[in-house]
Amino acid sequence: MKPEIVITGASGFVGMNLIPYLQKANNLTRRLDRNELENEFSLNGSYAIVHLAGKAHDLKKTSNPDEYYQVNFELTKKLYDVFLKSDIKKFIFISSVKAVADIVNGTLTEDALPNPKTDYGKSKLMAEHYIQSQELPEGKSYYILRPCMIHGPGNKGNLNLLYKFVEKNIPYPLASFQNKRSFLSIENLCFVINELLQKDIFSGIYQIADDKSLSTNEVVEILAGSLGKRPKLWGIPSNLIRGAAKFGDIFKLPLNTERLNKLTENYVVSNEKIKKALNTEFPVTSQDGLTLTAKSFGL
Incomplete structure (x- = not known):
């Protein structure tokens, strides 16, 4: 039986597009909802985790700043710790270009020194740093994806x-x-995630646009x-x-x-x-x- 791909944040815009995309490519998927994520869970036997769940940037600025760190950092940290102790091979974390910069002069590359100004960007960057700071067991890979503005049907x-x-x-x-x-079509984002699941490339940070x-x-x-x-x-x-x-x-x-x-x-x-x-x-x-x-x- 083909190993499953675990998806967090499956009910969000990206998740609602990614799951049918992966299933059409003959991948088995499993949804990990927020309640499970906040409690004890086991993911052994799965092949990869695609971590979409997070608190999005609130343009109306009505959110409690602590929520960004609890959701975008603490839950990511917990999930990544489970990944490190499991037999899962790949961890894909959806971060954001806002973890790097709110204003761009020229063209933003992965070499830019991160300097986020919002709690959203700072919390995403904290999660990135945690993932990068942990010793990665042999046979495992992580991919930190920084998409720009995502759009598509339903958005x-x-x-x-x-x-x-x-x-x-x-x-x-x-x-x-x-x-x-720059913009990012949801079709291209789903394509990149599926390619990462199929191919062996070096762990690291990758922008997507x-x-x-x-x-x-x-x-x-x-x-x-x-x-x-x-x-x-x-x-x-x-x-x-x-x-x-x-x-x-x-x-x-x-x-x-x-x-x-x-x-x-x-x-x-x-x-x-x-x-x-x-x-x-x-x-x-x-x-x-x-x-x-x-x-x-x-x-």
Whole structure:
């Protein structure tokens, strides 16, 4: 009988996409839910662990900071300790590029010195450090994956907000901002995880992003194309937009400073290391992945 792949965080966005992907590739999967993870459990007889469970970054900043460390660090530490004592061969931990940097100048690589500013990023980095600091028994491997912004069918967020602008024929008013940022299609993330389960590569940290970075203007064009529309781009002076965003901070409007930064910042992530290690190309292009996500918004 083929050994099973243990998945934590199976009910989340990545988990709901990863499990059918792995099953389609003839992998057996086992869900490890939060209650089991917080109590005693045994995973002997399994082949690998894919640790997706975690507390996501709260853009509304209403979360208790301690929750990030309890979930993202302490639970990861506990699970990794179980892995080290078991007969499981591989441990895949989904971290984040936010464990390294909140602002990127140039292109982010695995060589960058981590300097996270949020409790989310700091807690992920603590988990990374713990994994790296433990002696790894012979025959075992760990992979710390740092994805950038993940998107795909069923995922909401800023992309969905942009889509609604385009769908309602509302001009995109931030066209004067010139930026580039990386995205990650859920299809490419699932592909990388499956490849890591099948191949023997060196343990370590690997960033994951689609091949091509895109400007927000290009994203608007892709979203418009998915609807059969022509994009409406308005180049309102950036200083006026920043003033409006500060007004939004005060009155809790949809456009605030944090959301403006998310839409217009530069955040380019290199995927060169993981592609070289796997010696393969990703199955989905940046544009095709975003088009698929956009079409799902209209369902």
